Amino acid sequence: MFSRSSSSGFGRSLSEAAPGLSRRFFNCQNRNKPPHNLRYFSSSRPTPGSRDPRVQIRPIGTLSDIAASRTWTVKLSKSASSPFTQSRITCGRSESWSSRPPPGANSSNLRCIRSFSVSTRSRTQATLAQEINTAEGSKSEKKGFYPKHSTNAVAYWLLASAASVFGIVIFGGLTRLTESGLSITEWRPVTGSVPPRNQADWEAEFEKYRASPEFKVLNSRMTLEEFKSIYWMEWIHRLWGRFVGLSxxxxxxxxxxxxxxxRSMSARLLGIASLIGFQGFLGWWMVKSGLKDDLLAPGSTPRVSQYRLTAHLGAAFVCYLAMLWNGLDILRGNKLLSSPPATASSTLAALRHPGLRTFRLAVTALSALVFVTAMSGGLVAGLDAGLIYNEFPYMGNGLTPPKSELFDPFYSHTPDHSDLVWRNFLENPSLVQLDHRILATTTFSAIMALWAWTRYSKSLTSLLPRAAKRGVHGVVGFAFLQVTLGICTLLYLVPTHLASSHQAGALALLTWTFVLGSRTWLPSRAVQKLVMERVGAPTLGGNAAAAAKLRDAATASAASAATPMSATSLASLGGATLLPLLGLGLGRGGSGGVTNKETLGHEDVAPAGKMLVVQKDQFLARQRGIKSS
Incomplete structure (x- = not known):
C-alpha cells in the first residue's frame, strides 16, 4: 500500500513528497510492508490510555480510503526548486486522532508512525519553509527586475526636470511676447543646435526671414542687428527644448x-519621454502656421494659429504636471514606507476616511478648472485679445460686449452659419476675452469656496491633515496673486513683464493645486500594498490577505478554544503537506493525540509556490491560551 511501486495515487504522492519514507518507516521493526487492514478508527467509547478520556472519534477508514474520499482532497505539485510548492488539505467534517491500536496492527506500528512523525516534524515546519523561502526568493530575483518602489533620487530628478520645463514655458512666453518665434524658418533638430558663426551665416539666416510673411507685413524695416536679437531668443528656446529632452x-x-x-514608473517615464518628443513636433507645427503665404492677404495678421499655440502650451503644461506629480508621489510613498508601521497604517487609514472623498473630488475638479482657464489664456494670447477692452470689470458700457459683437457672422466659414457659435467662441477676440474673464472669476470663486469649506466645516477640519490645510492657504494666496496680475496686465495694455508674470502665475497656481492634491489623495496601490505587508503578519511572497486571516485568527484564538477541532485545522499552517499532519496527529507525546481543544489555526489555502509560515512565538502564545482555557 505504501511501497514505492504502489499504484495508489496517495502512495505515489507520499513517496514523491518524502523519498525516505519507505526506508525509514516500512523497514522499522524489520517490517517490509504494513498490513493492508491498518486502520485509524474510533468508537463512541472513551479511548483507554489517552490523555483526555473525553475524546471521542469515529471510524474514518484506511489511508487509501481517506485519500480517495470526498472528505479529504490532497494536491501535491512538484517543481525543480522544491517538491512542496503547493499543497491544499481541506476537510468537511470534524475528526480527532487517537493512539488506540487498530485491529490487525500491534502497537509497534503506531510507534513507527509516531517515531517517523516526530523526527520529521521539525524538518517539515522549519527546513521545508526555509527551502520554499529560498526557492521563492531565487524565483523573484529572476523575474523581479524592477524594484517595488522607486528611489528618492528618481523623485528629485523628476522635480528638477519639472523646474526646467517650468522655465522653458516662461521663456517661450517671452519669445512670443517679443515676436521672436518666427525668426527661424527651418526645423533642424540636430544641425539647428549650431548658431550662425560668421557674417555669411547671419546674412543667410536673415535672407530666409525676409521671405516670411511677418517680415513683409510687420518688420520690413528690420535691420540685421535687430534680427539677431529675436533670432537668439528663438534659438535659446529651441536649445532649451533639446536640453529638456536629453536631460x-x-x-x-x-x-x-x-x-x-x-515597473509602473518606468512606463510613466516612457510616456513622458514620448510627450517631450511630441512637444517638439508641436512647436514646429505651430511655427509653420505663421509662415503660410495666405497670411499675405489683405486684412490678415502674420501670427501663429491660436489653436496650435494652445496645443503647444497645453502639452508643455501636461508634461510639467506629469513630472511634478510623479516626483511628489515617489517622495510621499517613500516617506510613508520609511515611517513606523503604526504611523504608516494610521496615516493610510486617515486618508481612506470616506469624509475625505468629497474633498479629493473637489481638489480634482479645481485642478481641471485652473487648467482650462490657463488654456483659455492661450487663446487670448494667440489672438492678441488682451489688447481690446483694457478695463475691468466692465467691457465697454456693460459687463459684456454687445451681443452682435459676441456672435459676429464675420467669423463663420459656412453659408448657413452652422459654425457661427463655436468659431466665435474660439476665434472672436471679444468673446474669447469674455470667456477668459468668466473662467478666471469662476476659478477664483471656487478657490474661495474651498477655503471657506475647510475653514468652517468642523467635520472636514478634523479630518484634513495639517499639511493639507497649509496647502489650501497656499492656493488662496496664488489665486489672489494671479487675479492681480491678470487685471494689471489688461489695464496696462499687456506689457511684457506683466504678461510673462501672469503666465508664470497660472502655472504656479496649477502647481499648488497639485501639491494640495498630493497631500490628500491616496498613494499608489503599490505603496498601499507595501504598507499593509509591513503592518500585517509575516508572509511569504507578500500574501497580505493570508496575513490578515492569520492576524484575525490569532486574535480570536482564545474565543475558539472550546470549538471542536476540524480536519481543516490540521492544515492551519498555510497549506502544509500530509507529513506535518502525521507529526501533529500521532507524534504529540507518548500516547496522546491532538484533542478537540487544541485548535492550531485557521483554514488558509496558500497560492501556488507560497506557504504561510506561522511564527514560533505565535504558536506558543496560542498554546498557552489553550492550556489556560
Whole structure:
C-alpha cells in the first residue's frame, strides 16, 4: 500500500513528497510492508490510555480510503526548486486522532508512525519553509527586475526636470511676447543646435526671414542687428527644448538600468519621454502656421494659429504636471514606507476616511478648472485679445460686449452659419476675452469656496491633515496673486513683464493645486500594498490577505478554544503537506493525540509556490491560551 511501486495515487504522492519514507518507516521493526487492514478508527467509547478520556472519534477508514474520499482532497505539485510548492488539505467534517491500536496492527506500528512523525516534524515546519523561502526568493530575483518602489533620487530628478520645463514655458512666453518665434524658418533638430558663426551665416539666416510673411507685413524695416536679437531668443528656446529632452531621456535610461525605478514608473517615464518628443513636433507645427503665404492677404495678421499655440502650451503644461506629480508621489510613498508601521497604517487609514472623498473630488475638479482657464489664456494670447477692452470689470458700457459683437457672422466659414457659435467662441477676440474673464472669476470663486469649506466645516477640519490645510492657504494666496496680475496686465495694455508674470502665475497656481492634491489623495496601490505587508503578519511572497486571516485568527484564538477541532485545522499552517499532519496527529507525546481543544489555526489555502509560515512565538502564545482555557 505504501511501497514505492504502489499504484495508489496517495502512495505515489507520499513517496514523491518524502523519498525516505519507505526506508525509514516500512523497514522499522524489520517490517517490509504494513498490513493492508491498518486502520485509524474510533468508537463512541472513551479511548483507554489517552490523555483526555473525553475524546471521542469515529471510524474514518484506511489511508487509501481517506485519500480517495470526498472528505479529504490532497494536491501535491512538484517543481525543480522544491517538491512542496503547493499543497491544499481541506476537510468537511470534524475528526480527532487517537493512539488506540487498530485491529490487525500491534502497537509497534503506531510507534513507527509516531517515531517517523516526530523526527520529521521539525524538518517539515522549519527546513521545508526555509527551502520554499529560498526557492521563492531565487524565483523573484529572476523575474523581479524592477524594484517595488522607486528611489528618492528618481523623485528629485523628476522635480528638477519639472523646474526646467517650468522655465522653458516662461521663456517661450517671452519669445512670443517679443515676436521672436518666427525668426527661424527651418526645423533642424540636430544641425539647428549650431548658431550662425560668421557674417555669411547671419546674412543667410536673415535672407530666409525676409521671405516670411511677418517680415513683409510687420518688420520690413528690420535691420540685421535687430534680427539677431529675436533670432537668439528663438534659438535659446529651441536649445532649451533639446536640453529638456536629453536631460530626461539619458537619466531615465540610467535609472531603469540600475534598478531604481519600479515597473509602473518606468512606463510613466516612457510616456513622458514620448510627450517631450511630441512637444517638439508641436512647436514646429505651430511655427509653420505663421509662415503660410495666405497670411499675405489683405486684412490678415502674420501670427501663429491660436489653436496650435494652445496645443503647444497645453502639452508643455501636461508634461510639467506629469513630472511634478510623479516626483511628489515617489517622495510621499517613500516617506510613508520609511515611517513606523503604526504611523504608516494610521496615516493610510486617515486618508481612506470616506469624509475625505468629497474633498479629493473637489481638489480634482479645481485642478481641471485652473487648467482650462490657463488654456483659455492661450487663446487670448494667440489672438492678441488682451489688447481690446483694457478695463475691468466692465467691457465697454456693460459687463459684456454687445451681443452682435459676441456672435459676429464675420467669423463663420459656412453659408448657413452652422459654425457661427463655436468659431466665435474660439476665434472672436471679444468673446474669447469674455470667456477668459468668466473662467478666471469662476476659478477664483471656487478657490474661495474651498477655503471657506475647510475653514468652517468642523467635520472636514478634523479630518484634513495639517499639511493639507497649509496647502489650501497656499492656493488662496496664488489665486489672489494671479487675479492681480491678470487685471494689471489688461489695464496696462499687456506689457511684457506683466504678461510673462501672469503666465508664470497660472502655472504656479496649477502647481499648488497639485501639491494640495498630493497631500490628500491616496498613494499608489503599490505603496498601499507595501504598507499593509509591513503592518500585517509575516508572509511569504507578500500574501497580505493570508496575513490578515492569520492576524484575525490569532486574535480570536482564545474565543475558539472550546470549538471542536476540524480536519481543516490540521492544515492551519498555510497549506502544509500530509507529513506535518502525521507529526501533529500521532507524534504529540507518548500516547496522546491532538484533542478537540487544541485548535492550531485557521483554514488558509496558500497560492501556488507560497506557504504561510506561522511564527514560533505565535504558536506558543496560542498554546498557552489553550492550556489556560
Amino acid at each position: 530626461f531621456v539619458v537619466p531615465a535610461v540610467y535609472f531603469v538600468a540600475t534598478k531604481r525605478v519600479s
